[in-house]
Amino acid sequence: MTTRLIHNAKIMLKDAVQYGGVVIGNGRIVQVFVEADKPTGFAAHDTLDLHQNFLAPGMIDIHIHGSAGVDVQNATQEDLAKLAEFLLHEGVTGYLATFVPTAEQNYQQAIAEIETYIAHQEESQHLGARILGIHFEGPFVSHEKCGALQRQHFRTYDGNPRSLEIFTQRKNLNLPYARTMTLAPEIAGGLALIAELTRHNVRSFIGHTIATPEILDQAVSAGAHHITHFPNALEALHHRQPGAVAWGLLNPEVTLDCIADFHHVHPLMLRLMYRNKTAERMALISDAILASGLGDGEFTVWGDRIAVKDGLTALVDGAAKGTIAGSVISMREALKNLAGLGIPLNEAVCMASLIPARAAGIAYEYGSIAVGKRADLMAFDEAFKVHWAMVNGAIRRY
Ligand SMILES: [Zn+2]
Numbered sequence: 001m002t003t004r005l006i007h008n009a010k011i012m013l014k015d016a017v018q019y020g021g022v023v024i025g026n027g028r029i030v031q032v033f034v035e036a037d038k039p040t041g042f043a044a045h046d047t048l049d050l051h052q053n054f055l056a057p058g059m060i061d062i063h064i065h066g067s068a069g070v071d072v073q074n075a076t077q078e079d080l081a082k083l084a085e086f087l088l089h090e091g092v093t094g095y096l097a098t099f100v101p102t103a104e105q106n107y108q109q110a111i112a113e114i115e116t117y118i119a120h121q122e123e124s125q126h127l128g129a130r131i132l133g134i135h136f137e138g139p140f141v142s143h144e145k146c147g148a149l150q151r152q153h154f155r156t157y158d159g160n161p162r163s164l165e166i167f168t169q170r171k172n173l174n175l176p177y178a179r180t181m182t183l184a185p186e187i188a189g190g191l192a193l194i195a196e197l198t199r200h201n202v203r204s205f206i207g208h209t210i211a212t213p214e215i216l217d218q219a220v221s222a223g224a225h226h227i228t229h230f231p232n233a234l235e236a237l238h239h240r241q242p243g244a245v246a247w248g249l250l251n252p253e254v255t256l257d258c259i260a261d262f263h264h265v266h267p268l269m270l271r272l273m274y275r276n277k278t279a280e281r282m283a284l285i286s287d288a289i290l291a292s293g294l295g296d297g298e299f300t301v302w303g304d305r306i307a308v309k310d311g312l313t314a315l316v317d318g319a320a321k322g323t324i325a326g327s328v329i330s331m332r333e334a335l336k337n338l339a340g341l342g343i344p345l346n347e348a349v350c351m352a353s354l355i356p357a358r359a360a361g362i363a364y365e366y367g368s369i370a371v372g373k374r375a376d377l378m379a380f381d382e383a384f385k386v387h388w389a390m391v392n393g394a395i396r397r398y
Helices: 077-089 103-122 161-168 190-199 213-222 242-250 266-279 331-340 345-350 354-359
Strands: 003-012 016-026 028-034 047-049 054-059 059-064 090-098 130-137 178-183 204-207 255-259 282-285 297-302 304-309 311-316 377-380 384-389 394-397
Touching: 003 028, 003 345, 028 255, 054 345, 059 130, 059 282, 059 331, 059 354, 059 384, 077 090, 077 103, 077 130, 077 384, 090 103, 090 384, 103 130, 161 190, 178 190, 190 213, 190 311, 204 213, 213 242, 242 266, 255 266, 266 282, 266 331, 282 331, 282 345, 282 354, 304 384, 331 345, 345 354
Parallel strands: 003 047, 003 054, 059 090, 090 130, 130 178, 178 204, 255 282
Antiparallel strands: 003 016, 016 028, 054 377, 297 304, 304 311, 377 384, 384 394
């Protein structure tokens, strides 16, 4: 068994920052200790001194369409490896490849590529962020809140589970590729859809919706407990029609995620969300598109021209011209932004790791520094520079 000692670190735990370290063995965390109780007997080459930098769980991005020129829905194995490498450098050790609505045949091709990648990533020599499954953003969403999603591919649910096979089938039972689906509970068959997805162990996320609080309550009863990129693609808060925003802020049974780039959500709104939900119920996502990491310019994304300027995306043509179209932020930048709002760093880290992992149903393996969990970690400093990232105990230094 290969073991490694990491010490002299400020460890980002859920409820505290602890000065100490961890012992890694066989790709898992086998011990978490305070520095005064540091285990002995480790050879120098198996010891990693963090010089009091931060040690955090690797970030988990449960909503990302791509980055570094790669779109997960139109990617080769090589592209996915390139994306994995880019994300790892940003401190992300796992992500859900997020699919926008498309034609059946495009879904099938893209799912097949992701499945192939997942099946081989564990034994791959190539170190990068792992794909932990697929997040289907739509196609069962509202025409009233399409954002940059292409409405010609939107669907309603006819109640026949066979029409969901593409989203629920498993080629390999050990590799559940479909983890989550963002849907609008008010569409025809929406509540039955949530019940059916829950039966298949696919988490329903509420989003791209105009549902009333009454329908949202029913959605919770059917098994939906999370809201996608709050409060984007929801009805804006109105004092006589409070809708999903007030409902989401107040409902303790519901977690939410958000794009903390200060373009999608104003910093004041982020503080309001944090005040209401606390770090226990608020997750960070990137919602990044392929242009992330490439700087300003014009890009073709999902068949549309999208312009990126100063970190803001916009559709270039058509009736929806100017509509914000995904983000170009990274999880690392989102983390930095939240910490900049005065949110304690360990809580911000938790919002980028444990809370999204819980929402996706993978917290039993990922998302925090705890004995028994995968050794998917990252080390960073006060300037939010990632010094190294670790997947399954294997380290990549930067
Ligand atoms: Zn998205």
